[in-house]
Amino acid sequence: MKATVADIARSCGLSTATVDRVLNNRAGASAANRQRVMEAARQLGYLPVVDQVALPSRPAHLEFFLPIGSNAFMIDLAKHIEDYAARLPLVASCRIHSLAGIAPGALQGAIENLSLKANGVGVIAVDHPRTRNILREVVEAGIRLVTLVSDVPAAPRSAYVGIDNRVAGRTAALLMGRFLGGRTGHLAMVVGSRSYRGHEEREMGFRSVLSEEFPNLTVSSAVEINDEPEVSYTATMKALHNEPELLGIYCVGAGRSGVAKALLEARPKKKPVFICHDLTRETRGYLVDDIADVVIDQNARLIAEQSVIRLLGSIASSAPYLTKKFIEPRLIFKENVPVQ
Template structure:
């Protein structure tokens, strides 16, 4: 027999009104009382649990702010969030906002459309003082927050859902060095946007391992393309022209299609090793066509599911932060491309 609000009230020695306020995330209960209520609810099995994350007692309204644009990974992420949320009874509604760019102004304009009934917000945003202030105001309004894909640690988010981007960059450098087997030479780097903390961390990790383990490899071109394939194409064509024997290309964020098109059009005598992130329909094709050597995939489906679960968990929890847990990236080669 399932526990009731009265059972929880008796267990923790508080009124049913206080228990009801806590379970439904309404103001009027102290932090200490919230902790007592949630602990009693957990002991009595009142709250559902998924992946060891305690969920709220009532359905919640979730909203996500994503700079989708023409980015295939972002499109996949948004689709997986909607699909997973639709299958969870504890999600009353799930709304995706397509940001008009990555600037703080774009986020501010989108936040104006945030529903008054929203309980939790997931966001992909750059690490900027204005962004941090926007996110702080969301939390101060009593809404729980998680960051996705690229963290904003200065914001009062309950959790970050994504890979360890510095480790991802270090992995890319290790793969590049192993692929090239000690050959000395030059590399090109295509950086999405250093405004994203995740892209900055990947670049840092990549350069660190080159310096530590492969000093024979030098990055001679590092162009920030703001995730624009046309700029990526031009930058890659220029790098191939300047370095006819370019050994490798690392694409830190989006812009993969621009690199692939440049490789097809330039037809270098020996194709550089090409490493990028995110398994999409396009990168699947690049892998099987031998344009691309390896994808470091952050798993859009898993990030989507965990972002929904962690938002629900943060709504149920009295603690400001949930336990940190990174998504494990996958290394995808042409021989192990998973079924869609």
């Protein structure tokens, strides 16, 4: 038999009115009383649970701030968030804000449109002092926060949802070294934006493994393209011209289409090993057509689902932080491309 509001009130020694205010996330209850009520509700099994994460007892209003633009991964992520949230009775509403770029000013302008009903916010943002201050103000307003894909650890977020980006970069270097089988030569790196902590961590991980295990491979070109395909195209064409025997290309973030376009147009005598991130419609084609050799996928669908669940869990929890749990990246080759 499910516990009632009266059972929770008796268990924590508070009035049913106070318990009702806490469970419905209304003002008028102290932080200490909120903690007592939520702890009693958990112990009595009042709160629903998904994947060992306690969920709120009342539907919540969620909002996500994503730099979507023309980025195929971001487009997929936004769609998966909307689809999953629409199927959950505990999500009263889910609103996606498309940011006009990655600069802190773009986030600041979008945050001003945050609904007064919002209980939780998910965000992909650069790790910058202004960004951290914006996110701190959101949390101080009583709204729970999770970061997605690229973390901002100094912000008071309840959870980070995504892969371990440093491990992803290390994995890319290990694959690159194994593919090249002891050959000596140069590599090119196309970096989305070092303003993203995730991209910076991938580059660090990649360089670390090269230094540790493959000193015969040298990164001779590393261009920051700010996720612009045309810039990645120009940078790749230049690298292929300067290094006719370039051994490999690692695309850290977006800009994959520019690299692929350059490889198709330049037609080098021996195609460099091409490693990139995120399984999208276009990268599926690159794998099948032998343009890309492997895609390190961070699984947009799983990140979307976990971001919604972790936001709901943070709203239900009195703890400032949820248990840290990375999403495992998938290695996709042309022989194991999953069904869409």
